[in-house]
Amino acid sequence: MSSDGVDAPYVGSDFYCDVAIPHTDRLDVMHEDEHVLAFHHTRPFWTVHIVVVPKRHIGSLTTVSAEDESDVRKLLGVVQAVARDVEFEQGAAAILTNLGAYQDSKHLHVHIHSGERRDQR
Numbered sequence: 001m002s003s004d005g006v007d008a009p010y011v012g013s014d015f016y017c018d019v020a021i022p023h024t025d026r027l028d029v030m031h032e033d034e035h036v037l038a039f040h041h042t043r044p045f046w047t048v049h050i051v052v053v054p055k056r057h058i059g060s061l062t063t064v065s066a067e068d069e070s071d072v073r074k075l076l077g078v079v080q081a082v083a084r085d086v087e088f089e090q091g092a093a094a095i096l097t098n099l100g101a102y103q104d105s106k107h108l109h110v111h112i113h114s115g116e117r118r119d120q121r
């Protein structure tokens with residue numbers, strides 16, 4: 001057991017509020033502003049795998065409400081910019097957001113990926 005649990009796998013239900021957003025220094029950050037964070041996935045599923053999240057807690061795409069509009073607009077702006085770069089560099093990209101039982105972390109997050117599917121480390 002590690003002394004402080006920093007290296008232990010996260011087992012909670014909101015990795016973004018609990019770990020990623022408060023500790024961006026531990027991430028390979030691509031974009032960060034007051035409202036949106038984009039970083040290279042800590043355990044990438046694909047050759048290129050970037051995650052974009054709103055800093056303010058929003059549960060998922062299907063729970064977005066009128067009060068979230070500004071954050072979602074800013075999120076999509078960053079998704080577009082990052083996806084454009086990946087598309088340009090890799091020639092192809094896909095955007096994915098999981099819902100319900102497919103969504104491990106109950107905080108809206110958008111995956112941008114390209115390249116071969118990787119085995120989980």
Ligand SMILES: [Zn+2]
Nearest residue numbers: 014017057107
């Ligand atoms: Zn959250």
